[in-house]
Amino acid sequence: MTTERDLLITEVALRDGSHAIAHQYTVEQVAKVAKALGEAGVPYIEVSHGDGLGGSSLQYGLSHTNEMELIEAAVSVSGDSKIAVLVLPGIGTVHELKEAAKLGVKMARIGTHVTEADVAAQHLSKAKELGLETVGFLMMSHMAPVDKLVEQAKLMESYGADAVYMFDSAGALLPHQVKERVRALRQNLQVDVGFHGHNNLSLAMANTLAAIEEGAKRIDGSIRCLGAGAGNTQTEVLIAVLEHMGIRTGIDLYKIMDVAEEVIAPILQVPQEITRDNLVLGYAGVYSSFLLHAQRAAKRFNIDSRDVLIELGKRKVVGGQEDMIVDVAAELAKQRN
Structure with missing residues (x-):
């Protein structure tokens, strides 16, 4: 070396x-x-x-x-x-x-x-x-x-x-x-x-x-x-x-x-790999640190976390707007019902 x-x-x-x-x-x-x-x-x-x-x-x-x-x-x-x-x-x-x-x-x-x-x-x-x-x-x-x-x-x-x-x-x-x-x-x-x-x-x-x-x-x-x-x-x-x-x-x-x-x-709590949610982060252009927040919100409202991430990407949500993730999940759940 x-x-x-x-x-x-x-x-x-x-x-x-x-x-x-x-x-x-x-x-x-x-x-x-x-x-x-x-x-x-x-x-x-x-x-x-x-x-x-x-x-x-x-x-x-x-x-x-x-x-x-x-x-x-x-x-x-x-x-x-x-x-x-x-x-x-x-x-x-x-x-x-x-x-x-x-x-x-x-x-x-x-x-x-x-x-x-x-x-x-x-x-x-x-x-x-x-x-x-x-x-x-x-x-x-x-x-x-x-x-x-x-x-x-x-x-x-x-x-x-x-x-x-x-x-x-x-x-x-x-x-x-x-x-x-x-x-x-x-x-x-x-x-x-x-x-x-x-x-x-x-x-x-x-x-x-x-x-x-x-x-x-x-x-x-x-x-x-x-x-x-x-x-x-x-x-x-x-x-x-x-x-x-x-x-x-x-x-x-x-x-x-x-x-x-x-x-x-x-x-490592789980192996670092490209899961479907990780893939959607890159596909939708979403801030990588949003992952766990989106997964928790999706679980809370019983919806697909990928839908949450895709919607965040469409809205061009950026770091500092983590509070919007729950709002987006709630809106998607309401639309589904």
């Missing part, structure tokens, strides 16, 4: 994966995972509620453990790996960002809907002021034309982002669409471009490779696919593929395989 890196991998299982286990991580689990990831040479490890700092709520899902305790545990054992947090303006506040920085977090990842970069200005500025590496996210990137994506990315760059990611939050994009978007971002930004995929259409790996081919230098992965929906680009598989391509990540392939098999697998 070489410690030289041609691109930077962020492991998101301790944040995005929180959705898959209903935000029930314990301090012991997070510490064990973060320590093992650090020993494998993963440069960045994201730790937060699935919806970012401050996400623990009735609307987004209550955490088993205060996320600051999880962050503190991860920082204490992660070695040379840097702990990152997600902040979604409107959910997470500057106060929580400051608290995380005091605990030793080194990177702030500030996310907005793809057309709403302007709401990130305060958070990006504060993260820079706190001395954090600062990354901007444009979520649900499939919902905006390329020129709008570029416009919003340039705003995030102007607010101080050290890198800007396009998020395929629904796992709805096809490889040629990823290439077109990443190419446009690379042509118009001075900072690094990143990509975050979801595997709802079984395209996370293909889309990630498409992004890398167009010059993306920051890539998210979730070990054992532990992420919302069908998960993200599977980290241990990605490392193997990149080694085949001669692309250096600085991550030990055998060690990251062992983390997946011995540490992550026992945490």
